[in-house]
Amino acid sequence: MNKEQIIDALKTIVQPYSEETSALAHIDENTDFINDLKINSANLVDIILDIEEKFNIEIDNDSMAKMLNVKATTDIIAAKLEARAGQ
Amino acid sequence: MDNRVVITGLGVCAPNGTTLAEFSEAIKNGISGIRHQPDLEALNFSCQIAGKPELSEERVSQYFTPLELRNLNSSGIVYGVIAGLDAWKDAGLTIENNDEPDWNSGTIFGAGTSGIDKFRWAINKIDDLEIRKLGSSVVIQTMASGVSAFISGKLGLGNQVSTNSSACATGAESILLAYERIKTGQATKMLAGSTSDSGPYIWGGFDAMKVCTFKHNHEPEKGSRPMSETASGFVPGSGAGALVLESLESALAREAKIYGEVLGGNINSGGQRGLGTMTAPNPVAVQRCIKAALQNAGIKASEIDVINGHLTATTKDALEIANWKEALQLPAERFPYINSLKGMIGHCIAASGSIECVASILELSEGFIFPNINCEDLSVEIKTLIPEKSIPQTLIQQPINILAKASFGFGDINACVIFKKYTS
Numbered sequence: 001m002n003k004e005q006i007i008d009a010l011k012t013i014v015q016p017y018s019e020e021t022s023a024l025a026h027i028d029e030n031t032d033f034i035n036d037l038k039i040n041s042a043n044l045v046d047i048i049l050d051i052e053e054k055f056n057i058e059i060d061n062d063s064m065a066k067m068l069n070v071k072a073t074t075d076i077i078a079a080k081l082e083a084r085a086g087q
Numbered sequence: 088m089d090n091r092v093v094i095t096g097l098g099v100c101a102p103n104g105t106t107l108a109e110f111s112e113a114i115k116n117g118i119s120g121i122r123h124q125p126d127l128e129a130l131n132f133s134c135q136i137a138g139k140p141e142l143s144e145e146r147v148s149q150y151f152t153p154l155e156l157r158n159l160n161s162s163g164i165v166y167g168v169i170a171g172l173d174a175w176k177d178a179g180l181t182i183e184n185n186d187e188p189d190w191n192s193g194t195i196f197g198a199g200t201s202g203i204d205k206f207r208w209a210i211n212k213i214d215d216l217e218i219r220k221l222g223s224s225v226v227i228q229t230m231a232s233g234v235s236a237f238i239s240g241k242l243g244l245g246n247q248v249s250t251n252s253s254a255c256a257t258g259a260e261s262i263l264l265a266y267e268r269i270k271t272g273q274a275t276k277m278l279a280g281s282t283s284d285s286g287p288y289i290w291g292g293f294d295a296m297k298v299c300t301f302k303h304n305h306e307p308e309k310g311s312r313p314m315s316e317t318a319s320g321f322v323p324g325s326g327a328g329a330l331v332l333e334s335l336e337s338a339l340a341r342e343a344k345i346y347g348e349v350l351g352g353n354i355n356s357g358g359q360r361g362l363g364t365m366t367a368p369n370p371v372a373v374q375r376c377i378k379a380a381l382q383n384a385g386i387k388a389s390e391i392d393v394i395n396g397h398l399t400a401t402t403k404d405a406l407e408i409a410n411w412k413e414a415l416q417l418p419a420e421r422f423p424y425i426n427s428l429k430g431m432i433g434h435c436i437a438a439s440g441s442i443e444c445v446a447s448i449l450e451l452s453e454g455f456i457f458p459n460i461n462c463e464d465l466s467v468e469i470k471t472l473i474p475e476k477s478i479p480q481t482l483i484q485q486p487i488n489i490l491a492k493a494s495f496g497f498g499d500i501n502a503c504v505i506f507k508k509y510t511s
Contacts, residue, residue, distance in 0.1 A: 049219075
């Protein structure tokens, strides 16, 4: 799964948590969940759970703390997917 | 100077009606909302009948965002939000995306417990070592104040936002707390009300205490029998009732429809002394509460046209009537009309008082007295206390001026509210 595919999947996951339609439409690596998508910080844990389910990975507390924007989130997902593939 | 407090909006989510129009029609015609509950039967409950509001998914989705609906598993919050928002709209108030909180409006919306099904789900997850799977929706649905928090967010309330809890007196108490807030000038509008979850995990404890009837599983609509000789325990219910209380000045200024006035009331406790216990009322306290409510409202016992009783359909109904009789000190033939909504909807626990107050306000504003159902075999003991004509079994259409509503709860606590028809 390449970065574009991960971002596409992320877009579907975060969509219900944001009412910023224009920011959602233009989601890219630089999009910040809280500043751009105005997602309630309490919902970030729900997004992580949705990501775990969608990609069949487990996200540790340290990684979770970094997942505040699309770039960091995509990198972490990619790394976890790679680690799993290498097992 | 104290503000006069009037009622300008009503909302209800009851077992026999989930809109004001449906509910009003049901109570006039003695329509029962008690149904057989397959889940209670499957779980070996003694009492397998209950009252539960019937709501379609489509209706619920009008009040919650898709995101809120995703993990929503708190029936009490659903009922409370529906009744609360409906009352707000009924008062002619808008639900808009106001950027600024409405500093003069608040809510006291009571509950006995919140999101008990959600709590069960969370507890099972924790015990299965899956705590990280709880997500963000557990706390907001299981905190006791979940219902007032949800309502306040939807309405943008900026005054006091709180949940009161006093067992079966919760609903009546919420109205008196909201009334005080407006009377003393601390708020202009308060949404008062209460809610109660549905289902086996909220009703189970009562079933185990053997306070619910087990004799009518085959005839649900006959099961809840307040004031009947064959009353054999209450039928559990659920739902929510909501009333918009407002200062008379504010209601007049915006030319709002005025349903009635809150004249006053009283809240007290029997202290679990004398005959009072955790679960039984101290009659001295009940009588004091009623007398103090009349005094607070500035009316005489003889002015009461209708009493909306607590009357749950246990053996304590006769004691309640004796307490009213003793407190009012009226000759038997002048005893007011008395009715109990529980014959139609069961005992909606924390929501009982607020749903019953909505019924009471409809009676006052439209001029009717709803019929008592399932007491065709009136209790012999009650018949020795008050005349049969005080317990109407068919709808009476007549103007009424003053109505007294009382609710009593576990913990030996009492609340009595006095409502008056509003005349300009």
